Amino acid sequence: MECLFGIQGDKFALLVADTSQVQSIVVQKTEEDKIMLLDSHKLLATIGENGDRVQFSEFIQKNILLYQFRNGIPLSTSAAANFTCGELAHALRKNPYFVNMMIAGYDSEEGPSLYYLDYIATLHKVKTGALGYGAYFILSLMDKFYSKNMSLDAALELVDKCILEIKTRLMGAPPNFVIKIVDENGAREFAWRKSVEDNTGPPSSAPAPLTPVEVSSQA
Amino acid sequence: MSITSYNGSALVAMLGKNCFAIASDRRLGVNFQTIATDYQRIFEIHEKLYIGLSGLGTDVQTLYQRLKFRHKLYQLREERNMRPETFASLVSAMLYEKRFGPYFCEPIIAGLSEDNVPFICTTDLIGAKQYSSDFVVSGTASESLYGACESMYKPDLEPDDLFEVIAQALISSVDRDCISGWGGIVHIVTPDQVITKTLRGRMD
Numbered sequence: 001m002e003c004l005f006g007i008q009g010d011k012f013a014l015l016v017a018d019t020s021q022v023q024s025i026v027v028q029k030t031e032e033d034k035i036m037l038l039d040s041h042k043l044l045a046t047i048g049e050n051g052d053r054v055q056f057s058e059f060i061q062k063n064i065l066l067y068q069f070r071n072g073i074p075l076s077t078s079a080a081a082n083f084t085c086g087e088l089a090h091a092l093r094k095n096p097y098f099v100n101m102m103i104a105g106y107d108s109e110e111g112p113s114l115y116y117l118d119y120i121a122t123l124h125k126v127k128t129g130a131l132g133y134g135a136y137f138i139l140s141l142m143d144k145f146y147s148k149n150m151s152l153d154a155a156l157e158l159v160d161k162c163i164l165e166i167k168t169r170l171m172g173a174p175p176n177f178v179i180k181i182v183d184e185n186g187a188r189e190f191a192w193r194k195s196v197e198d199n200t201g202p203p204s205s206a207p208a209p210l211t212p213v214e215v216s217s218q219a
Numbered sequence: 220m221s222i223t224s225y226n227g228s229a230l231v232a233m234l235g236k237n238c239f240a241i242a243s244d245r246r247l248g249v250n251f252q253t254i255a256t257d258y259q260r261i262f263e264i265h266e267k268l269y270i271g272l273s274g275l276g277t278d279v280q281t282l283y284q285r286l287k288f289r290h291k292l293y294q295l296r297e298e299r300n301m302r303p304e305t306f307a308s309l310v311s312a313m314l315y316e317k318r319f320g321p322y323f324c325e326p327i328i329a330g331l332s333e334d335n336v337p338f339i340c341t342t343d344l345i346g347a348k349q350y351s352s353d354f355v356v357s358g359t360a361s362e363s364l365y366g367a368c369e370s371m372y373k374p375d376l377e378p379d380d381l382f383e384v385i386a387q388a389l390i391s392s393v394d395r396d397c398i399s400g401w402g403g404i405v406h407i408v409t410p411d412q413v414i415t416k417t418l419r420g421r422m423d
Contacts, residue, residue, distance in 0.1 A: 089281050093320060116254060122226070122276040124247055124255050135252070 003134025010149040012183035013104035018174030049098040077105025089121035227398030229360035235381035268330035273358035275323035303330030314346030360396035
């Protein structure tokens with residue numbers, strides 16, 4: 001049950017996504033990062049069909065970087081959002097990507113911005129937005145508690161309210177969430193909200209012991 | 220539920236005396252979930268020509284981008300603006316191009332000609348044109364809009380009176396449609412100015 005939401009505040013925008021990789025009834029992973037750094041000041045959070053998600057977000061990221069290398073200037077957030085929307089709309093009637101996403105960015109003139117973009121390529125600039133099953137519970141929460149140009153502390157308080165609501169009311173709620181932020185200092189991972197640690201994997205993936213194990217030889 | 224009612228919309232245009240009005244709701248939803256309440260469905264093609272696109276949000280954006288592009292090419296080639304009649308034919312032709320995989324939009328085209336004669340027209344999603352000499356409606360609230368317009372509309376209204384009529388028709392119609400509403404926007408286009416007003420209706 002995927003959840004993704006974003007808030008635009010005073011001189012920053014943040015995105016929150018669950019980090020569960022689910023197949024059928026099995027949770028395969030709880031530390032899958034679904035928020036990608038597109039460039040120094042842009043974030044792209046995606047949910048949907050997992051193959052499409054990874055393929056599409058990497059495609060967008062690489063093309064945005066290619067533009068930057070070719071032209072020496074980065075795309076603005078609105079340009080990046082419209083480019084992504086265009087690619088999605090182009091694919092829609094051929095071979096659609098089943099990916100819903102939110103794009104957050106910071107431009108020196110524009111300030112922070114947040115975009116809602118669904119899999120049929122409806123693009124809209126928003127102050128708060130949510131996608132996935134979590135949206136049914138937290139859209140109303142954000143309507144009630146969001147205020148224009150809210151501070152980072154206030155926004156984080158709202159994020160925690162939202163996560164708590166998802167965990168209490170959503171059946172099959174994801175255990176872990178990642179919070180990423182973008183402001184004038186750039187896009188970066190901000191925090192995790194974890195309720196389980198991922199210790200899965202085969203024994204070979206376990207970290208090597210710090211001290212070499214003494215082997216007693218009986219020659 | 221049909222794909223044309225996925226996002227929800229209400230769109231209306233009316234003729235006045237040497238002027239016209241075009242209005243729409245502002246909701247963007249996904250079925251019954253409201254995403255935003257400042258969605259734009261009416262676009263300016265040039266100072267005296269507007270297009271409103273009801274239906275699927277993604278196609279509203281795509282179609283507007285393509286129409287704006289075609290109009291810019293026309294301006295470069297012809298060094299003049301398109302007449303509303305010409306533009307309506309362009310819209311119709313572009314929609315029919317996609318006859319078997321259409322854009323899920325029903326446009327309303329409203330404009331003033333060179334000598335300020337108002338023109339309104341609508342097409343269906345595959346481009347069948349329908350001219351009108353009073354009002355045209357489109358979107359998920361179209362049934363209730365027909366009723367409201369038929370009882371409120373009077374020919375040859377002045378801009379101020381036309382605004383009252385179209386605003387009241389829109390506001391009362393969207394209250395009977397679950398998936399459109401959340402306020403509205405009205406453009407009144409007269410030979411020498413465009414008046415744009417946003418409306419607050421039932422914001423629930």
